[in-house]
Each structure stands twice: as C-alpha cells, then as structure tokens.
Amino acid sequence: MIIKNATIIAGTELLPMEGYIKVKDGRIKEIGSGGCHNKNAVDAKRGIVFPSFTNAHVHLMDSIAPDAGAYEKIGRRVGKGGIKFQILEEKRKDIPAGIGASLKEMTASGTTAFCDFREGGLNGVKIKPRIKAGPSGIILGRPGGGDISSVLDKCDGIGVSSVADYSKNELKDIKNATRKKKKILAVHTAEVKDDVKAALKLGPDFLVHMTNAKSASLEAVFKKKTPVVICPRANAMLGVGLPKIKELLENTTVAIGTDNVMINSLDMFREVEFTFKAARALAKDHGLDARAVLGAATINGRKVLGLENNSITEGNVADFVIVKRKKYLYDPVLAIMHRLASGDIKGTVVGRSVCIKKS
Numbered sequence: 001m002i003i004k005n006a007t008i009i010a011g012t013e014l015l016p017m018e019g020y021i022k023v024k025d026g027r028i029k030e031i032g033s034g035g036c037h038n039k040n041a042v043d044a045k046r047g048i049v050f051p052s053f054t055n056a057h058v059h060l061m062d063s064i065a066p067d068a069g070a071y072e073k074i075g076r077r078v079g080k081g082g083i084k085f086q087i088l089e090e091k092r093k094d095i096p097a098g099i100g101a102s103l104k105e106m107t108a109s110g111t112t113a114f115c116d117f118r119e120g121g122l123n124g125v126k127i128k129p130r131i132k133a134g135p136s137g138i139i140l141g142r143p144g145g146g147d148i149s150s151v152l153d154k155c156d157g158i159g160v161s162s163v164a165d166y167s168k169n170e171l172k173d174i175k176n177a178t179r180k181k182k183k184i185l186a187v188h189t190a191e192v193k194d195d196v197k198a199a200l201k202l203g204p205d206f207l208v209h210m211t212n213a214k215s216a217s218l219e220a221v222f223k224k225k226t227p228v229v230i231c232p233r234a235n236a237m238l239g240v241g242l243p244k245i246k247e248l249l250e251n252t253t254v255a256i257g258t259d260n261v262m263i264n265s266l267d268m269f270r271e272v273e274f275t276f277k278a279a280r281a282l283a284k285d286h287g288l289d290a291r292a293v294l295g296a297a298t299i300n301g302r303k304v305l306g307l308e309n310n311s312i313t314e315g316n317v318a319d320f321v322i323v324k325r326k327k328y329l330y331d332p333v334l335a336i337m338h339r340l341a342s343g344d345i346k347g348t349v350v351g352r353s354v355c356i357k358k359s
C-alpha cells in the first residue's frame, strides 16, 4: 500500500516533509519525498500523516462515571472509598461495556496504544471488554483479591496508586514480585503532596504526575532519568496545579496521559493543545517547540511502555494517523496541536490494518 501526496511528520525529530509512504506487511518500507506516479496509491490530498497517539496513563474502569462529583476534592472523588469506588461497586456490571466504549473513543480520536491503571485487584485485571478491535493496551493492576503474583500473571505489571496507600513491607513485596516476573512497575507521585523520594525507592519504570514535585525531587528524577507520564488536563480539572512541563520535557523522557475517564476525556488532540499551551504559559516561553509535546504524546509513550517505536521511519511498524489538511496552514505540526481535531481524521494505519475514508 502506498499513501501519496502527503505531508509526513517524519522520524523521531517529527520534521515535516512532502512525499509518500510505502507500507508492506505492516511495516514502513519506504518514505520518499516529492510525487509518486503509482496509480493505485491512496491520494492523501496533502493530508498530514503523523505517528498515532499513545495515551500513556488512563483509568478505564471509571468510564462509567464521567464527571461524577466534579466539584468535590480529589480525595473524595478518586481516593480510597471515594465516589469513584462507590460507583464501581454499585454499577459493577456496566464496567466492561464502559471500557469498550472508551476503547472505541480512543480509536476514533487517533490513539492506538494506551496504559490502563486497573483498580480492583485480581477481579479488575480479569475484566475483558467485548470489542472486535481496538487500541493495544498495557494493563497495570493493583494488589488485592489474592496474592500479588496471581494479579501479575493476568496483566503487564503494577500501577501503585500512591506510596501512602501501602506499608513499607507491602511496598517491598510489590517491588520484589514485579521485578521477579520482569513486569512493569509504575507509581503515581506528587499529584498533591511531594512523595517522590519514597516513590523512587521502588525503582519504578516510570512515574505518573509529578504535579507538585519540589526542585530537589525533580533533580532526583532527572539524575536517574526516570521517565515521567504527565496528565496536565486531569490535574487542572482536579484543581491540584500543573507540573513543570518544560523542565520535565528538557530533562527526562516525558509521555502524556489523560488519566481517569471520570475526570477527563480521552481525546489526545485536546490533551496536546492544553499541554503545549500550558507549558508555554508556565515557563513564559514563546519559543517552546510544539514537536517536544507531540513527541511526548506519540513516540515517547511507546518508549516508556516498552512498545515498538512508531516514529515514521523506514523499517518501523506502520502506526500512524492521517488527518485532512485545511486550507492556508503554514505549520502542519502546529495544526495538529491546535487547529485540527479527531473529526478531521481521514484514516489510520496500524500494522496490517488500514482504515482510510474515501472522501
């Protein structure tokens, strides 16, 4: 399959070029500049082709409770015994359908991989939504409902809600069991209070949030080069502040997530716009490059989650989105950041699966 007449956001540098992409057996065989005379090629009509989004942090179980308790404090909403958990208990039967609907929403908005932090211990990681096809998911469970090893056997690792939720011994068990099974260990940290030091002691594969991390904690994370997944729109919605986005982007690998479906929508177009503008505003930096945020929302998520690199590079897996080109656009990367939306998606190519609208 060939896609011609495209504006390709190419390579890990995300540099725009005009040309064509040849895909064979689910991989990018060739990227060429200029025209392509193959009559069977799909004409992108100057549409923009960019690596699919990776939603690197989401809680899908609460897809059944969007905006519940929107004016309550974070602890009352998603803390232990909070509104979220009351609804999950009351409407347990609806959870698989809720997750299924969210997966469809992700596909429709250009997200082809995600990392779901699943609550509910062993029962939580056993939930399987009934949908035919959807984005690739990394599922991180929580201890509970059996020994930790049985939870790990059913998922890709552990997502610790907060170091404050566990005793020292419990944290030690989580760390040892996860390492023994060679699975992912991720930790929510400094969403409200700075608990980065304790989180780093677990040797996590990545941290989530860093919203209220103090300078010394940021330094410690940068020194270890621990990747960080930020969720700026969810943080803003919860009224807990915003992380130092520019500093994080410049000093470690940053990926982006939309966090709880209860709190925030899954649309990564909205997330990149908010993140990019918030980063510029907080740092008072009009020169902050949009590509740093686009890379965080696409390629870096794959890197942090240990998935295949989806930068548009010859030899890589084909995993990209095609969006319509609007008239008069000067900068295709900025167009993705704040002028285009999921409704502008013309198609997606994920490995051997090709879905391109005709019009």
Ligand SMILES: [Zn+2]
Pocket (backbone or CB within 6 Å): 057, 058, 059, 117, 188, 208, 259, 260
């Ligand atoms: Zn979270």
